[in-house]
Amino acid sequence: MPATDDDMIQQLRHQVAALGDAVAQLSAAVQACNAELDILRRRCGDVPGRPAAVAAPARRVALASMLGAAAGIALAARPAAARPADPAIATAVDAGGSVTVSGTTRITSTSAIGVAGYSTSTSGAGVYGEATNGLGQGTRGVHGVAASNQGIGVLGENLSSGTGAVAIVGRASGPEGVAVWAEQNHPTASSVAVQGFVRSSSHKTIGVYGWASALDGRGTGVHGRADGPTGTGVKGSAAATTGQNTGVAGYAVSPQGTGVYGSNTATTGTTYGVLGSVASPTGFALYAQGALKVTGRSYLAAPASTPPSSMMSNGSISFWVDEGGSALKIAVKRASGASATVTLPLGK
DSSP, X not given: OOOOHHHHHHHHHHHHHHHHHHHHHHHHHHXXXXXXXXXXXXXXXXXXXXXXXXXXXXXXXXXXXXXXXXXXXXXXXXXXXXXXXXXXXXEEEETTTEEEEEEOOOOOOSSSOSOOOOOOXXXXXXXXXXXXXXXXXXXXXXXXXXXXXXXXXXXXXXOXXXXXXXXXXXXXXXXXXXXXXXXXXXXXXXXXXXXXXXOOXXXXXXXXXXXXXXXXXXXXXXXXXXXXXXXXXXXXXXXXXXXXXXXXXXXXXXXXXXXXXOOOOOSSSSOOSSOOOOSSXXXXXXXXSSOOOOOSOOOOOOOSSOOOGGGOOTTEEEEEEETTTTEEEEEEEOTTSOEEEEEEEOOO
């Protein structure tokens, strides 16, 4: 028989009553979630300065699961087309704060932060990555990739204003391990693998600093290597166009130490241990302030012109060859500033 108006009204009353029961259950679930959220806040702790858009994952999981169970809504269910192409994701969540993920996991965020990790422990880690496979050279504990030409793959930042704060630390335990390795793969461009930059105006700032702490043996603070036929192992540049700046400076405090040491180990060819050159006509390719000692045979090129008097300091000598007069001339500038020239005839 067709349903009468009274039957339809009765069914509607039953549906309204069921909906009221569901609303009451949902309200009770919300109250329970609020209580659980307070417990989680006290358990996890809030970090001052944490972005408001980034909530603790454990709180979100607990809230979503309790609301979903109470209301009967599958919050995690989505159409198959909306899932990643390879959703091999197995996740075990403990509302106390641990999340274990195996397989491939993608996190997509429209905000400025894709993944954020926080730790309030004095020895904690906000984000920790570990690759435990002992074979192969491609394992990575943490891998960062940036597609922008001005992007940063991995950024380390220390916001402390205290002395000695460190943004990035690398450690290696192997006998020939490398704590930090940088690689630039462009085949032709003028590129840089490691670059240090300091904004401070203090005269004690250092762009790149190397430290070998071993007290025995020949440790090296900074080592540079170039494999090209005209390459440079270590290069220093002073870009300021004024002042007494220095491209490369070496210091030693030992009584037997050497400030700058140059060596060429090739057994053939016209080699140089240290080579200096200048472009200015009044510049000095090699300048010694103090005593100068040369062991072995010395070869000094004699120019064919008189040296400018302004380049000669008091208590110095300079010599040149007078080809027309077939003579070696020596200019002497005394400590008082008085000058004299000595001529030594050369044989035909």
